[in-house]
Amino acid sequence: MDKFDVAVIGAGITGVATAYALAKGGAKVALIDRFGPAAMASGWTLAGVRQSGRHPAELPLAMEAVEIWRTLHEELGAPTQYRRKGNLRLARNADEYEQIRAMVASQQASGLDLTFLPGNADVRAIAPAVSPGIVGASFCATDGHADPQATSAAYMGALKRIGVTIVMAEKVEAIGVTAGKVSGVRTSARSMAVDGVVLAAGVMGNELMKPLGVSVPIETPMVAVIRSVPIALVLEQVIGVSGGDWAGRQQADGRLRITSGALAWNGVMDTVQTDAGPRPVIRPPLSSLREIIEKLDHLLPGLGATPIEECWAGLLDLTPDAIPVLDRVPGIEGLVVGMGFSGHGFCLGPVTGRILADLVSGRAPCHDLSSFTFDRFRDTAAGGRLELHG
Secondary structure (H helix, E strand, O other): OOEEEEEEEEOOOOHHHHHHHHOOOOOEEEEOOOOOOOHHHHHOOEEEEEOOOOOOOOOHHHHHHHHHHHHHHHHHHOOOOOOOOOOEEEEOHHHHHHHHHHHHHHHHOOOOOOOOEOOOOHHHHOOOOOOOOOOEEEEOOOEEEEEEHHHHHHHHHHHHHOOOOOOOOOOOEEEEEOOEEEEEEEEOOOEEEEEOOOEEEHHHHHHHHHHHOOOOOOEOOEEEEEEEEEOOOOOOEEEEEOOOOOOOEEOOOEEHHHHHHEOOOOOOOEEEEEOOEEEEEEOOHHHHHHHHHHHHHHHHOOOOOOOOOEEEEEEEEEOOOOOEEEEOOOEEEEEEEEEEEOOHHHHHHHHHHHHHHHHHHHHOOOOOOHHOOOOOOOOOOOOOOOOOOO
């Protein structure tokens, strides 16, 4: 039986960044995923790298992460397609105008360089494609976006070079616990002895914790995503709206990537075989695509006729307070959880990876994690509200 210091379960950005931090620190690491890299949340995401609109507890993590993203491609030795062109959160009416103005004041007080744009002319001076009907916006010039597939590939390449054992297309069936301490992991094809486990499996995390008598309260709504064919550059910023019911950006290759807000999921997820191995498929309803396109045409007039190249849906692991759990599991030594990112964990990956690596290694993280504890939901049911994702 193979023996590892740590098994990281889940190969989204949280998992790969954790495995990277652990291996760089000298640990013997196995990275395991039932599908493959970025097959779930880290693949469907808008891939925003933003500080604006963050919960106050997340803001310090996001501010640190944004600085890491500047040179992450150099560290990993491969492109991430990171662009720092800003994030606009648009107000479509008087109520949203006041919500955004209050958000800007609050985040400015927390130290974020965030600007309130009080009129349409101010917004369109930054993003001329925005509709004349938008009444105001917030703008964070240091926000940006990356490419989820390129970033995943960069991390995976780095993990191979530093000796991480990569186990893809194997479902983890159980986490072994002996005398209150993690002792092993069993997959559909093998067993391995481990001293620690980092569970970064998103919406699938609870199925491994519940046999151990613990879980995180989450709901699993979905987000529909449309990607267009490449078009000429019309938008450099990431665009969101107050209330979180639409978001979009233009990729480095010219394709528009636009998303819905949180939608009810019917529980159906298919698995398809691809050249890269098994991948999950969640199919959005036609009504959600129509709504995304209608909002696109309202916010960025004239783009609604752009041909669609592909559409899909992804799942959110939405906690009651819409921020993640980053913590050791009480009563089980060696088990650490990073889940519940609620649709906005992509930006945080390089930082949350370091945090989870510290936690499973017994070190004290350099961030205050009091808002991310495992047991903060002890008397709380699932039922969070998504205000902004990506």
